[in-house]
Amino acid sequence: MKWHVLRPLWVAIALVGAIFVARALIVPDDFGVHGRNFTYGFHRLSNIQEWRDFPIKYQGREACVECHEDNVAMLDRASHATVECENCHGPAAGHPDPVELLPLNTTRELCLRCHARLELPNTDRGDLVGIVDRRHKRRQKCTRCHNPHDPAEDMR
């Protein structure tokens, strides 16, 4: 006897089976609970290594000093000692090979980030040497007169 309910039932069972097969093929083997519990640690384990392998761009002063001892020594003595080289010279990834020259930033805007005078109490901003942009050597490059490695030096 043929029972009309059975045919759609086989279809449904086949569909569920197909979903299980597809799931087994698509979901990576390392997918599961790896952290402290299901809520916060359900993930693909190899992704942690993928993030660790993300390329580093900013190399830090320790990398610069290997070749540029003189400049770093001058900077270390000056009031700009706490400023990272790469803040002005750009991230050193790949330098000197194949990136021979770094994108040095000598714009007025870069200096003004710290040295535009702002009357803001409760911040250390007022302790920094500050200028009013429109009143001090307008549109001229700061580096014409000031040595960024040793700002106290008079270059005029």
Place this chain on the structure above:
Amino acid sequence: MTCSRRDFLKGAAGGSLASTLPLSAFVILSRAEARQAIDESNLRWAFLVDTNKCVGCGLCVKACKNENEIPYDAPVTRTWVERYVITDDGHAHIDSPMGGRDGYTSMPVGEDGEEIDPDTVAKAFFVPKLCNQCDNPACVQVCPVGATYQTNDGVVLVDRDWCIGCGYCIMACPYGVRFFHPEHKVADKCNFCYHRITDGMLPACVECCSFGARRIANLKDPDDPVTKIITTERVAVLKDEYGTKPHVFYLGLDANVR
């Protein structure tokens, strides 16, 4: 020598119980060994922001965008700096143009369209913000596909290959630190520069801060100088009432900061 039946049974029961105890039950583990036994990390990354020291140069935001390949001119960023200017009338003027990427070089503009007169400023300060790497991350809880998760060292990561871009996590984060990456088309967030801290380096924003306003700590190392500050000084966290247990600690946090 006599031995009553009662004593014999008592002794036999006690002896067989004692023989089931392995010798290892009497070994006293050191803290590190105990941690290893339960597979617990000896790392828990946390962050310390000193709002007293920030001058609003925005070099941290610039460095973060370069380091983490966030499109430079897109209005999204993993970390940002907010400026709070509270005037004598108690009004708080809060701004963060492009997340403070280009620094703050002029006074904020008031409601009248004019720059605020410095003489009317009662107090002002800069507040750097970034992902709080919560202990109970709401963003992770809502992810329907397991694309975002917490590592054993406390950092919340996003699996770019697995994220479907539904945006639930962006809605769920009470701190608004998540955004949609315009190029990868997935959710993105600050991960304390995971590729750098696992390599022994500082996060890009910490390295590029000239004023010591941003520092990173390992909370499980009691000798870490920044951990000492967090554990011994008066620090605050953002939106404590949400119960997310954020791990970015602030020195000098003002009640106006949300």
